[in-house]
Amino acid sequence: MVDELIEKADIKSLENKLGVHFEDKNLLRQAVTHKSFPNENKKLNIKDNERLEFLGDSVLGLAISTYLFNKCENSPEGELAKTKAILVSSETLAEKARKLDLNKNLLLGRGEEITGGRERESILADSTEAIFGALYLEKGFVEAKSFIISLFKKDINKVLSGEYEKDYKTLLQETVQKDSDKTPQYQVIEELGPDHNKKFVVEVELADDKLGKGRGSSKKKAEQKAARKALENLDIYAEE
Known part of the structure; x- marks a missing residue:
């Protein structure tokens, strides 16, 4: 029963979708574990993704900021801030979560599952940032940044060209x-x-x-x- 609950997160499938091999599988599993899951399954002694989300938020911000700083040499601080705000919005992060199949592999409590948590924007956005945090801990900033920029490259180009529909x-x-x-x-x-x-x-x-x-x-x-x-x-x- 324990293994069945935890294996709702298909780690091998996640690794294939991310294109990244994790030595620490528990780290990747933690990244897709919403707090509702351990709250309802305390005997499993499994950690939720909130700390990884906290870390991943900073990793994402630094990765995007560094890339924009180097690419847009003539853009003032205000323009860079606008572009970054669009890219790191909850809507954009939730879209990335779906692209990476995080929505299919979230570990959610029964209550969140029933009320549509698997498609809730805030949960998806947080899980995406948690993945970035896990990537940073597993592979370091250089590889995490490379992954993030690759994931956001089309969005970055759309924003810089003025084609992005701003929400x-x-x-x-x-x-x-x-x-x-x-x-x-x-x-x-x-x-x-x-x-x-x-x-x-x-x-x-x-x-x-x-x-x-x-x-x-x-x-x-x-x-x-x-x-x-x-x-x-x-x-x-x-x-x-």
């Missing part, structure tokens, strides 16, 4: 939650035009502070524009 709502939420536990709230404050050509005006607020407005042909587009304006007002993004 401003995600960026805004992650920005404000660094210093606050509050979440930006979006409200339609005006609807313009006939039904077949309606425009929506959305305002985003944080607590009682109005951060920005946006207009679009759909509520979703208006929210994105409002989030972008908020980022500009917070000096995170400059007008393009």
Whole structure:
């Protein structure tokens, strides 16, 4: 029963997908172990991935920052920070988790499994960073950086060429939650035009502070524009 529970994480399959051989298999298994699993299986004495996620966050940041610093020699600090913010967002990291089949090999508690934790963005993003932490401990920074840059290369090129579709709502939420536990709230404050050509005006607020407005042909587009304006007002993004 114990082996059956733990082997829900297919380590050999993970190694093949990563293209990396781990001498310490437990390290790789820990990277895909959500805290809910050991909480529900205390007798297994298995560690969750939170410490590896903490380490991997720094490894990812340094790898991306170093690459951008060397590649974009004429870019100011602000531009580098914008590019990095997109690349290390939860949305992008969750996408990488799916690409690496981490979602299929997570060790989750029964409660998280039932409530869709295997596809939850925050869990997937954390597991990706935990993998980076495990790679760093197993192979060192040079190899971990090489893996990360290879994984993000297409995204980096898209961002630098202006082709990347920025998720401003995600960026805004992650920005404000660094210093606050509050979440930006979006409200339609005006609807313009006939039904077949309606425009929506959305305002985003944080607590009682109005951060920005946006207009679009759909509520979703208006929210994105409002989030972008908020980022500009917070000096995170400059007008393009």
